[in-house]
Amino acid sequence: MSLDTVKIETKDKFIELYQENKELIQNDSPDYINEIRNNAFEQFKNLGFPDKKSEKYKYTDLDKEFNNGYRTYLSPKNIKFQINDIFRCDVPELNTKVILLLNGWYYDRENLINELPNGAIVGSLQAAAKLYPEIFRKHFASYADVENEGMVALNTAFAQDGVFVFVPKGVIIEKPIQIINILMDEEEGLTQHRNLFVLEENSQASIVVCDHTLSTPNFLTNSVSEFYIGQNAHFDFSRMQNEHNGSKQVSHLYFQQERNSYVNANTISLHGGLIRNNVNVLLNGEGCENNTYGLYLTDKGQHIDNYVHMDHAFPNCTSNQLFKGVLDDFATGVFNGKVLVRKDAQKTQAFQANNNILLTDDNDMNTKPQLEIYADDVKCSHGATVGQLDEDALFYLRARGINKKESKLLLMYAFANDVIKTIQVPALKERIQDLVDKRLRGELSRCNSCQMHCC
Amino acid sequence: MLSIKNLHANIEGNEILTGVNLEVKAGEVHAIMGPNGSGKSTLASVLAGRELFEVTEGKVKYLGNDLLELSPEERASEGIFLGFQYPIEIPGVSMVNFMKTAVNEQRKHKGLEPLSSQDFLKLMREKKALVELDTALANRSVNEGFSGGEKKRNEIFQMAMLEPKLSILDETDSGLDIDALKIVANGVNKLKSSENATVVITHYQRLLEYIVPDYVHVLYNGKIIKSGNKELAIELEKKGYDWLKKEELAQ
Numbered sequence: 084m085s086l087d088t089v090k091i092e093t094k095d096k097f098i099e100l101y102q103e104n105k106e107l108i109q110n111d112s113p114d115y116i117n118e119i120r121n122n123a124f125e126q127f128k129n130l131g132f133p134d135k136k137s138e139k140y141k142y143t144d145l146d147k148e149f150n151n152g153y154r155t156y157l158s159p160k161n162i163k164f165q166i167n168d169i170f171r172c173d174v175p176e177l178n179t180k181v182i183l184l185l186n187g188w189y190y191d192r193e194n195l196i197n198e199l200p201n202g203a204i205v206g207s208l209q210a211a212a213k214l215y216p217e218i219f220r221k222h223f224a225s226y227a228d229v230e231n232e233g234m235v236a237l238n239t240a241f242a243q244d245g246v247f248v249f250v251p252k253g254v255i256i257e258k259p260i261q262i263i264n265i266l267m268d269e270e271e272g273l274t275q276h277r278n279l280f281v282l283e284e285n286s287q288a289s290i291v292v293c294d295h296t297l298s299t300p301n302f303l304t305n306s307v308s309e310f311y312i313g314q315n316a317h318f319d320f321s322r323m324q325n326e327h328n329g330s331k332q333v334s335h336l337y338f339q340q341e342r343n344s345y346v347n348a349n350t351i352s353l354h355g356g357l358i359r360n361n362v363n364v365l366l367n368g369e370g371c372e373n374n375t376y377g378l379y380l381t382d383k384g385q386h387i388d389n390y391v392h393m394d395h396a397f398p399n400c401t402s403n404q405l406f407k408g409v410l411d412d413f414a415t416g417v418f419n420g421k422v423l424v425r426k427d428a429q430k431t432q433a434f435q436a437n438n439n440i441l442l443t444d445d446n447d448m449n450t451k452p453q454l455e456i457y458a459d460d461v462k463c464s465h466g467a468t469v470g471q472l473d474e475d476a477l478f479y480l481r482a483r484g485i486n487k488k489e490s491k492l493l494l495m496y497a498f499a500n501d502v503i504k505t506i507q508v509p510a511l512k513e514r515i516q517d518l519v520d521k522r523l524r525g526e527l528s529r530c531n532s533c534q535m536h537c538c
Numbered sequence: 539m540l541s542i543k544n545l546h547a548n549i550e551g552n553e554i555l556t557g558v559n560l561e562v563k564a565g566e567v568h569a570i571m572g573p574n575g576s577g578k579s580t581l582a583s584v585l586a587g588r589e590l591f592e593v594t595e596g597k598v599k600y601l602g603n604d605l606l607e608l609s610p611e612e613r614a615s616e617g618i619f620l621g622f623q624y625p626i627e628i629p630g631v632s633m634v635n636f637m638k639t640a641v642n643e644q645r646k647h648k649g650l651e652p653l654s655s656q657d658f659l660k661l662m663r664e665k666k667a668l669v670e671l672d673t674a675l676a677n678r679s680v681n682e683g684f685s686g687g688e689k690k691r692n693e694i695f696q697m698a699m700l701e702p703k704l705s706i707l708d709e710t711d712s713g714l715d716i717d718a719l720k721i722v723a724n725g726v727n728k729l730k731s732s733e734n735a736t737v738v739i740t741h742y743q744r745l746l747e748y749i750v751p752d753y754v755h756v757l758y759n760g761k762i763i764k765s766g767n768k769e770l771a772i773e774l775e776k777k778g779y780d781w782l783k784k785e786e787l788a789q
Binding site: 479481483489490494497498 | 586587588589590609610611613614615619620622625626628629630631635636639640643644647679680696700
């Protein structure tokens with residue numbers, strides 16, 4: 084006799100979870116946020132998870148990844164640890180005040196909001212939504228695409244906490260603000276945190292984000308970050324992904340840039356079982372510059388998928404995309420980048436490149452750089468390469484007495500350094516150079532002074 | 539120092555070297571000349587260990603050992619230096635890092651401690667001066683954006699840094715104007731001693747006015763068809779290679 088099995092769709096599990104826990108999820112949010120939440124939930128019911136028929140998710144099956152029994156953190160779990168015992172970041176030049184998210188929740192429950200003397204605010208998203216309704220009404224869920232993206236709708240329905248950063252008009256925050264996402268638990272978990280960064284006109288800030296796993300169970304993350312970069316504002320964003328191979332994460336970054344603003348965004352993916360990074364940029368005024376860069380080093384069965392959508396909606400903007408990757412063992416990768424130049428966006432300069440080195444015959448890389456141009460006076464280029472290490476260069480190094488392994492490392496390092504050198508915080512750049520070197524050598528890629536066992 | 543006997547080598551099934559014989563002793567300068575496609579660069583690459591070429595026959599002894607057994611990096615550490623005809627640009631690898639790694643890898647091979655940063659930089663300064671290499675170039679990525687002449691000068695700079703026993707200079711004169719040629723030749727001559735040997739591969743006799751060879755060999759169709767002293771080079775300059783080709787055919 085066979086058991087009757089009813090296949091429950093992944094989508095339905097989350098619909099049920101939301102409906103059952105609606106009160107708990109909505110409990111700590113103001114009404115206007117819950118309204119957004121309910122709308123997003125309805126959208127999610129329509130959209131569901133992207134399946135492989137979706138061109139954007141052709142090579143990364145999220146439905147499969149989310150169809151598991153991982154527990155969603157509906158309230159902050161009380162995990163006590165001495166942060167100094169396990170985590171100590173000694174990269175100089177960073178703000179000593181580190182913001183910690185533990186499984187998607189703001190860790191410092193005693194100090195949920197920090198108002199700096201210059202008017203800047205750094206704190207918990209949940210707490211800030213109650214305190215600063217004007218800012219939230221204007222910016223929260225204004226840039227992320229809930230209408231078309233099932234994963235973003237899912238996050239918007241469920242997200243309760245995350246990081247909120249507000250930099251008022253004309254304020255310059257000199258030292259980079261460091262945000263650490265820590266995943267740590269005794270059991271498997273799913274986090275869906277939400278971040279909001281608002282830089283008003285003529286302001287300046289720099290954010291460094293590090294993703295780490297501190298315990299062995301598998302983790303799943305579906306995070307959304309929104310960035311509003313006001314007129315003439317200057318924003319530098321660096322992100323280091325260093326989670327263990329049992330972790331899978333989908334992240335969505337939405338940037339809206341106003342006139343003459345500048346954004347430099349780097350994502351360095353050192354480790355992670357499955358990583359899907361979405362970067363969406365809207366250049367919403369003349370004279371913007373956006374640099375979006377990525378470096379990924381993958382091996383074993385890891386999978387990395389970078390998606391970029393660069394929307395040139397106004398004239399005289401410049402965007403640069405450079406994504407580089409080294410794939411080893413049987414790792415797989417995807418790059419899917421699109422530059423959209425709208426009809427009025429004359430004098431656009433947009434460049435996009437994706438270069439890959441495959442170290443074995445078992446690697447698989449799918450790359451798709453795309454340009455869609457409706458203006459007639461623009462300068463755009465795109466291109467992708469998938470290849471091996473340059474044999475001529477390898478021989479040249481060996482002919483000077485450098486052994487084969489070291490020669491390969493030198494070449495891989497040089498390849499990766501094109502992206503690393505775009506990191507604007509010098510001390511962080513040096514540290515990442517060191518981590519990448521270790522990563523390429525197959526050594527544990529964590530900082531010496533830090534006790535975090537990320538991988 | 540180097541003894542090549544009946545060396546045959548293929549690339550993708552095409553035989554390029556068809557039986558080369560050559561003896562080089564310490565303190566000597568040999569010039570290898572010959573028309574295009576005669577196998578000069580192949581000989582240089584095979585000696586340096588390029589795996590693209592397959593040695594099908596013959597023996598090469600270097601300092602009493604079987605050279606063909608060694609990897610390119612072992613050959614380099616044992617004192618063989620190939621000056622490339624077309625030096626490779628390696629974006630992202632700085633000259634300093636490249637040379638430091640090379641010098642210290644070779645020292646490690648010899649059981650020596652790595653040079654301190656201070657000693658290394660001092661060595662760089664000395665050798666840069668020897669070949670009049672622009673300091674700005676030494677701070678850039680390997681050969682990246684160097685002019686043809688700068689690349690060749692950089693080869694001699696590397697040779698000076700690594701102090702090889704046997705230098706094989708593949709068309710080091712091509713693409714050089716007369717001033718650059720003099721500087722390169724001057725570098726080679728300054729590095730010359732009774733302990734080391736140089737094999738100069740060239741198209742033209744011009745370089746040999748500055749680097750005076752003890753022996754001149756003509757490579758044609760993958761083997762050495764004539765050897766002589768520096769007078770042979772002068773004769774070749776006047777008469778070209780056709781008379782030798784005919785002589786070879788007649789045999």
